[in-house]
Amino acid sequence: MIIEPSDLPGRQAYRLLVDCVVPRPIAWVTTMDEQGRVNLAPFSFFQAVGADPPSIIVSIGRHRDGEFKDTGVNALATGELVVNVVTDELAEAMNTTAGEHAFGVDEMKLAGLTTSPSRVVAPPRVAESPVSLECRVSQRVPIGRDGGENQYLVLVCEVVAFHVRDDIYDDGRIDPRLLHPLGRLGGNAYSHPGEIFEMERPPSSRPH
Template structure:
């Protein structure tokens, strides 16, 4: 089977595109507006941009009316947002926070979530999330789609502070992803749980490994494992 999305000639009853780029992490973004109203919403069009400095992005589609998502507007106006890790234990709250509600209604309260204030701003964080990234707003790029719903605000933020629950740090000093059990989007209304990870070392010559270690030593001060990002 093959088809051209631009010609809208997909032979399947449901478009498979969003199930072809999977699994996708969920950016569970918390923010506040200029009146202090708090917002929490999940986005699966998201990811890491770079790691030095650490930067992340999420894409917020416009509403059919052309109205922009609160998360995007709040990040721009307030200058901060928090990326909370979405996990299996919190999946029902993640789903509830995806509801379309008035801007002055708190998704934290709607989902029954405990919150804690971020260190560097007044943005609330999901207390029970095992990892929170405090992000300083950097920029917005508007990508025009076929109509308002296809148009997105691509929000970029620099991670200024990282919070990790010590219960999920292994004795070797790694984040216990299998223990955290993050959830990810699979397209349609389907999700998955990350609970079975494995390692693969990228082959490289000793000469290249030496060069890589020298490059990374300036910021990490420790040898790099082949294929590992700092």
């Protein structure tokens, strides 16, 4: 079967895309508005995209009323956000924070989570998360028709501080067997990491 997105009605292309690109990591993003109110929400349009400076992207959609989601509004206003890693144990709390709440509602409280201060940026991190990345927005890339309901805003962000819980950290690395990161599949499906194995890469034959 071959499907062209222009033949698909409504959100069908989005649904197909998120079934294809799996499993996706989940950025659990803390931001602050200009009055210092904390906001927390999950984003699986999330990836690592650069090394020096270490960089990530998060892609923010719009609410049904056409406004960018609160995370996007806050990150654009302040230029700062914290990406917290979602583990198996935090799945339900993460889901609670995905509810569509009025601007200014503190999803941390709703989910029974605790904040912990960041070092470089103003938004706090989620204390229960074993890994948090303090970030500054470095580029904004609009995706889709300007002002359209399906328009996304990709925020390219520089990581300015890594927080890693001591027990999962060894000699500059994080043990994937101790992290238990939750993966997002299509629809409402999620995945655990399953069996973890290692493979050596083929030797390089490029001249250098």
